[in-house]
Amino acid sequence: MQETRYDVVGIxxxxxxxxxxxxxxxxxxxxxAKGFMRLIDAQEADRLYGLMxxxxxxxxxxxxxxxxxxxxxxxxxxxxxxxxDDQFGKVFWHDIRAAGVAYDTNPATSGLPTAVCLILxxxxxxRTMNTFxxxxxxxxxxxxxxxxxxxxxxxxxxxxxxxxPEAKEAFYAAAGIAAKAGRKTALSLSDAFxxxxxxxxxxxxxxNGTDILFANEKEIxxxxxxxxxxxxxxxxxxECEIAVLTRxxxxxxxxxxxxxVQVRPVRVDEVVDATGAGDLYASGFLYGYTRNLKPADCGxxxxxxxxxxxxxxxxxxxxxxxxxxxxxxLITR
Amino acid sequence: MQETRYDVVGIxxxxxxxxxxxxxxxxxxxxxAKGFMRLIDAQEADRLYGLMxxxxxxxxxxxxxxxxxxxxxxxxxxxxxxxxDDQFGKVFWHDIRAAGVAYDTNPATSGLPTAVCLILxxxxxxRTMNTFxxxxxxxxxxxxxxxxxxxxxxxxxxxxxxxxPEAKEAFYAAAGIAAKAGRKTALSLSDAFxxxxxxxxxxxxxxNGTDILFANEKEIxxxxxxxxxxxxxxxxxxECEIAVLTRxxxxxxxxxxxxxVQVRPVRVDEVVDATGAGDLYASGFLYGYTRNLKPADCGxxxxxxxxxxxxxxxxxxxxxxxxxxxxxxLITR
Numbered sequence: 001m002q003e004t005r006y007d008v009v010g011i012x013x014x015x016x017x018x019x020x021x022x023x024x025x026x027x028x029x030x031x032x033a034k035g036f037m038r039l040i041d042a043q044e045a046d047r048l049y050g051l052m053x054x055x056x057x058x059x060x061x062x063x064x065x066x067x068x069x070x071x072x073x074x075x076x077x078x079x080x081x082x083x084x085d086d087q088f089g090k091v092f093w094h095d096i097r098a099a100g101v102a103y104d105t106n107p108a109t110s111g112l113p114t115a116v117c118l119i120l121x122x123x124x125x126x127r128t129m130n131t132f133x134x135x136x137x138x139x140x141x142x143x144x145x146x147x148x149x150x151x152x153x154x155x156x157x158x159x160x161x162x163x164x165p166e167a168k169e170a171f172y173a174a175a176g177i178a179a180k181a182g183r184k185t186a187l188s189l190s191d192a193f194x195x196x197x198x199x200x201x202x203x204x205x206x207x208n209g210t211d212i213l214f215a216n217e218k219e220i221x222x223x224x225x226x227x228x229x230x231x232x233x234x235x236x237x238x239e240c241e242i243a244v245l246t247r248x249x250x251x252x253x254x255x256x257x258x259x260x261v262q263v264r265p266v267r268v269d270e271v272v273d274a275t276g277a278g279d280l281y282a283s284g285f286l287y288g289y290t291r292n293l294k295p296a297d298c299g300x301x302x303x304x305x306x307x308x309x310x311x312x313x314x315x316x317x318x319x320x321x322x323x324x325x326x327x328x329x330l331i332t333r
Numbered sequence: 334m335q336e337t338r339y340d341v342v343g344i345x346x347x348x349x350x351x352x353x354x355x356x357x358x359x360x361x362x363x364x365x366a367k368g369f370m371r372l373i374d375a376q377e378a379d380r381l382y383g384l385m386x387x388x389x390x391x392x393x394x395x396x397x398x399x400x401x402x403x404x405x406x407x408x409x410x411x412x413x414x415x416x417x418d419d420q421f422g423k424v425f426w427h428d429i430r431a432a433g434v435a436y437d438t439n440p441a442t443s444g445l446p447t448a449v450c451l452i453l454x455x456x457x458x459x460r461t462m463n464t465f466x467x468x469x470x471x472x473x474x475x476x477x478x479x480x481x482x483x484x485x486x487x488x489x490x491x492x493x494x495x496x497x498p499e500a501k502e503a504f505y506a507a508a509g510i511a512a513k514a515g516r517k518t519a520l521s522l523s524d525a526f527x528x529x530x531x532x533x534x535x536x537x538x539x540x541n542g543t544d545i546l547f548a549n550e551k552e553i554x555x556x557x558x559x560x561x562x563x564x565x566x567x568x569x570x571x572e573c574e575i576a577v578l579t580r581x582x583x584x585x586x587x588x589x590x591x592x593x594v595q596v597r598p599v600r601v602d603e604v605v606d607a608t609g610a611g612d613l614y615a616s617g618f619l620y621g622y623t624r625n626l627k628p629a630d631c632g633x634x635x636x637x638x639x640x641x642x643x644x645x646x647x648x649x650x651x652x653x654x655x656x657x658x659x660x661x662x663l664i665t666r
Contacts (some may be wrong), residue, residue, distance in 0.1 A: 018424075020431075054401070054428045054649060057390035068387070087420040087446065091351075095387045098353075113420065316387060 002181075005151040006078040006102065007290040008070050011144070011174050012063025012158035013136040013167075014081035014105070015115040016088040017275065019313055020055035022120045027128055032120065037129040037191040039163060040118075045132035048118050057088075058314040059095035060117055061136075062190060063158040065276045065315045069283025069305050071100040072321040074331070075290065078102040078148050080174075084135035088114035095316065105143050108135045125271030125310065133164065140166040141173045149174055150181035153290045154212070156282070159190035162198040175209050184241075186212040188282060189219040196222055211241045212289065214282050220245055233260070242295070244302070246281050252302065254295045263299030266307035276315025280305040284321070288330070301330055338484040339411040339435065340623040341403050341519075344477070344507050345396025345491035346469035346500075347414035347438070348448040349421040350608065352646055353388035355453045360461055365453065370462040370524040372496060373451075378465040381451050390421075391647040392428035393450055394469075395523060396491040398609045398648045402616025402638050404433040405654040407664070408623065411435040411481050413507075417468035421447035428649065438476050441468045458604030458643065466497065473499040474506045482507055483514035486623045487545070489615070492523035495531040508542050517574075519545040521615060522552040529555055544574045545622070547615050553578055566593070575628070577635070579614050585635065587628045596632030599640035609648025613638040617654070621663070634663055 027034050030051065040048065059068075067077035079096055083089035085107040092114060096103045115136040120128045139161070149155050155178035161167040178185045187202075187210045189195050195202055202223055206213055213236065217229050220243075224235035229247070236243040238257040246252045254261040284301030293301070304324050308317050325331040360367050363384065373381065392401075400410035412429055416422035418440040425447060429436045448469040453461045472494070482488050488511035494500040511518045520535075520543045522528050528535055535556055539546055546569065550562050553576075557568035562580070569576040571590040579585040587594040617634030626634070637657050641650050658664040 049423075049427055052427070052431060054392070054431045055424075056647065057424060059387070090382075091388075091390060094382055094385075098385065098387045314389065 002150070004153045005076065006148065007075045007152065008067055008154045008156050008286050009078040009080065009148050009152040010063030010067035010156045011080045011161065011171065013061050013115055013133060013160055014064060014083045014092050015061040015117045015131065015136065016091050017058050017060035017117045017119050017315060018049065018055045019058060019119045019121060019273070019275070020052040022053065022122060024122055027120065027122065032128050032130070034122065034128050035126050036193050037131060038193065040130050040132050042132060045116065045118065045130070048130055052118060052120070056313065057091065058316065059092050060275070060315045062160060062188060062279050063156055064096055065279035066156060066282045066286070067101050068096060068099040068316050069280045069321060070287050072317045073283065073287040073301070073305070073325060074322040075287045078152060080105050080143055080145055080148065082108060082135050082139040082143060083114040084108045084112065086113050088116065089135070099316070102148070108138055111135060111138055119275055121273045121275070121313070125274050127273060127275040137164045137167065139170050141170050144170050144173045144177065146177050149177045150183065152183060154184045154186050154286055156186040156188070156286065158188050159194050159198070159202065162201060163194065179209060184211040185209060186214065186286065188278070189213070189215040189223060192218040192222040195219050199223060206236070206239050213240050213243045214278065215243070216246045216278055244285055244299070246278055248277070252281065252299050254299050261295045261299065263296060263303060266303040268307050268311045271310050273313045274310050276309040277306045279315060280309040280317065297330055300328070301325055304328060335483070337486045338409065339481070340408045340485065341400055341487045341489050341619050342411040342413060342481050342485040343396030343400035343489045344413045344494065344504065346394050346448055346466060346493055347397060347416045347425050348394040348450050348464065348469065349424050350391050350393035350450045350452050350648060351382065351388045352391060352452045352454060352606070352608070353385040355386065355455060357455055360453065360455065365461050365463070367455065367461050368459050369526050370464060371526065373463050373465050375465060378449065378451065378463070381463055385451060385453070389646065390424065391649065392425050393608070393648045395493060395521060395612050396489055397429055398612035399489060399615045399619070400434050401429060401432040401649050402613045402654060403620050405650045406616065406620040406634070406638070406658060407655040408620045411485060413438050413476060413478055413481065415441060415468050415472040415476060416447040417441045417445065419446050421449065422468070432649070435481070441471055444468060444471055452608055454606045454608070454646070458607050460606060460608040470497045470500065472503050474503050477503050477506045477510065479510050482510045483516065485516060487517045487519050487619055489519040489521070489619065491521050492527050492531070492535065495534060496527065512542060517544040518542060519547065519619065521611070522546070522548040522556060525551040525555040528552050532556060539569070539572050546573050546576045547611065548576070549579045549611055577618055577632070579611055581610070585614065585632055587632050594628045594632065596629060596636060599636040601640050601644045604643050606646045607643050609642040610639045612648060613642040613650065630663055633661070634658055637661060
């Protein structure tokens, strides 16, 4: 097989996060489901932004966060996703390249502005996301860089792409290219509501065409419409090569046809902002996976990365994850 | 005299900060003078941004930070400054209004984009600023809201306005309106290089038309071209009603014709990012001043606000300053 140029190419929505704090009462008053992601249009984005307190802006996007985290470990990351040719587009472009990730999807010069996610962080650190997809919805098959995908060990796709027909097509095209090139495909289920919107497609995709599945407890139980985590584990076992199931402070579970590996969480003093916990867990896991580490160590790297990102505002790492992994003896060079 | 609607109206550049970390070697390599502000054009802004690591964005601007801080104490703040009708313009607009500040300068619908300041924060917490003034340079006399100024106890002007001829005119117009309405005028010297560029004008302004002067040690020695802080104190005494001189970890000095009040600094565990220290000191001082507190208490409020803002990234307060002042017994209601 051909040499690879990248460990992971992420394909997903290219988003700038607008992060503000609020109390639980604010969420209730405005009918926002705590801990979930909802899609909003430009008008609702303006309305909700007007209600938010002073905020900060920081690059985000689920798969983008994952490859930025992978690069922070020292991995070779690439990204495909669409911004507009505007200020937030420049911010996204700058940050992902400054993180060391290969990125050259052409910015849209007309149409909708760069995607934003209005993230409300409650005092417990939980985040509630409101996404205006903007230029990201224009991601289509033409943006799927076949050479980049064929040159990557893993093609990592976020489930959120299913929310727009064009992006869903791009998703399938990318998965097809990866399979044809003999590469691995990873899927993140993204959000329980997102799973609910696309359950049949996702179930089919997990069984046919996914090597590595990432899901949290809510997502995996939503996928199989079961009431307990244990039932979900039984349902997913053997459906794909590896299912990686995260459970916040209860750690994570790595499930293959033949084994189940329990991974302890890494404790943090205070959850400042949970945004990006799942994305960064995937960074660590994939960094280990693409270096053929054993599943327990892949999971440990995932937990370390998640712990770093929830200890500050924003979904991109602030400390080099390579240094953290080295301290733990998981990276030796 | 007419009732006031505002305690302080700030007039200054309307800027979004782009904040990234770097080491001292980066500053040396790119000939950046540590701890100072320099003006850059669009091309240099693009070049330097391309060299910076992953960053975050947050509203800034010197006078804007001051009135946002004043509002956080519970004061009545207003702001005049110009953004463009673009994404960063919306960010600036949102954040200052969400902070409770009255702001309605019309955004520019053509011309340059909203101002940005590329802020490089070194491991010691010191910040080095590179400002592309963009739409802020178009602030002119037409934006000077006479009714707003006449309705404010204090008109607070940042020295940075002198860097563009139109803005300088706006500055003088605003000071004239405040004087005619029998209100107070406060001036911040902004930056030692800025003082160097406009020394004669600033000296004249301090003597004729300034009630309250804010300067740090470097700025006040640059203003009077003296080698020691003591000489600068002697030079400024009696030039205006009150000179407020800040000296970082050495605290601050409040100098009037007849007295000198020494204010102890408020210690912080770690200076994370010094951006906004002077701006927020002015917030606290002016909050106290407009409530007729005694100079020592005004200074103490200034120190508290500065301590809050240097303990995190960005130049706007994250904790309500009113709560901090209440804990210290400086606000009783």
